[in-house]
Amino acid sequence: MRMPASSPAAQAPVQMDTCVEIEDVAVRFRTKRKDVTALHDVSLSVAAGEFVAIVGPSGCGKSTLLKLVSGLLKPSKGRVRLLGEDVGGPRRDIGYVFQRAALLEWRSARKNILLQAEMRGMPSATARERADELIAMTGLTGFEDAYPHELSGGMQQRVALCRALLHRPPVLLMDEPFGALDALTRENMNIELRRIWRETGTTILLVTHSIPEAVYLADRVVVMSARPGTIDELIPVDLPLERDYGRTMSEPGFARATGRIRDLLGAATSAD
Template sequence: MSKPESGTAADTATDTAADTGGARNEPAVRMDDVAVRFRSRKRDVTALRDVAMDVAMGEFVAIVGPSGCGKSTLLKLVAGLLKPSSGTVRLRGERVGGPRHDIGYVFQRAALLEWRSARKNILLQAEMRRMPAEQARRRTAELIEMTGLRGFEDALPHELSGGMQQRVALCRALLHEPPVLLMDEPFGALDALTREQLNVEMNRIWRETGTTVLLVTHSIAEAAYLANRVVVMTDRPGTIAEVIDVDLPPERDYAATMARPEFARVTNRIRTLLGAGAAAD
């Protein structure tokens, strides 16, 4: 298995002083000239190069791009699951040097434990983080209500639809009230109607919680509907081709939003950047 090159000692030393002080005036996420290179016996592969971006506190940013361009790698860098070969990644003003506990992570597959109910799958997060029991129960009840899972608390995963399972996974990721939520193609395996419904729910949850969200998606429509800004990546080695502002109100009716000229402008620009062959979804 190939391994990424680590950042240099000089990078670490330079960053130490900058890591001190409060994070109030810092963006939620900052990437400065980030590159990721993987080395194996046969070849070297550059997954990302020259990536620089800021994500403001409370912002919703979607990341789109060709398959294999490093979108998921960006999320792993923010989570501290992968170290950059060069450049720096900061989370709320602190240099990311290892796995972070102040993020939530939602994957394409819900990855629920089949023998645990929906409620107990959500509470798994609390057990791992050793949250106070009463706080965890209260927060779980709030999230179940917020995500429309009321009445399904005691259902096992095989008794839930794919959309319901993803709601449980989202509750689990939000249980500890993370300031930053990372979402890696969380609705990609769902049917079109369920995906639209969860997009509407996600917009409402983001507005209610104020959580900073980074969403990786292959759906152009989903990116434009949910995000404040859309980061469009190039083919590998992935870098940022353009960052597009989405000039839409925070609260977005689905059908009405799809019909707005601002929505069409964003989706058309994304398709242009990705190439004429890019599909709408």
């Protein structure tokens, strides 16, 4: 028997522990020369507090996926839900970290972090207290009054991360945030991000081109195909919650996950 549209079972509400729901999404763009399908039939469910990494060939729609969740882009087909609500436009309750820190050169580290509070109209005392908490959490103590040109690339990204977390977002979107850093700094930022995620419980979606980074950080890794992007496979990461960086690299679960992802991306590259 077909249920009426008003039936609770027919509406199939998102479960309370589901934070992000992407259902049969497609994204198409029209250029001067042709129509381009960036994403095709993408479905993904992310639980509250989960860390999900997204990897795939260049141009497969990884960043587009984040824009859909943030409401900066609308799907051509399907729907996106955040915290049980349809995403119909830009969401103010998320945090976003990009590859470039995009700090204001004339503002100190603390004032760059507090820019988020000014834009949101947060109570100043609450914002300052939260900024101090994040500065301590990210190892920026002693650099609060430094200007961007006085900070290393890793420190600038720490400031950007603090700014994104200032309003305690339930979801943090990260688009290749460590791609411009040197290898050692990137490893240190991976360790810091993993620790901060454990301490805050924020749901994180991370786009990265680094397979080891994805596996070290995430609970699951989304492997996308070449354009038009779709999800080839969801790889569960069989590693302990507490992860020592060096020891993790020698874990059998790490080798299995990275090997499977490389197999999938190798197939995607040859098919492209």
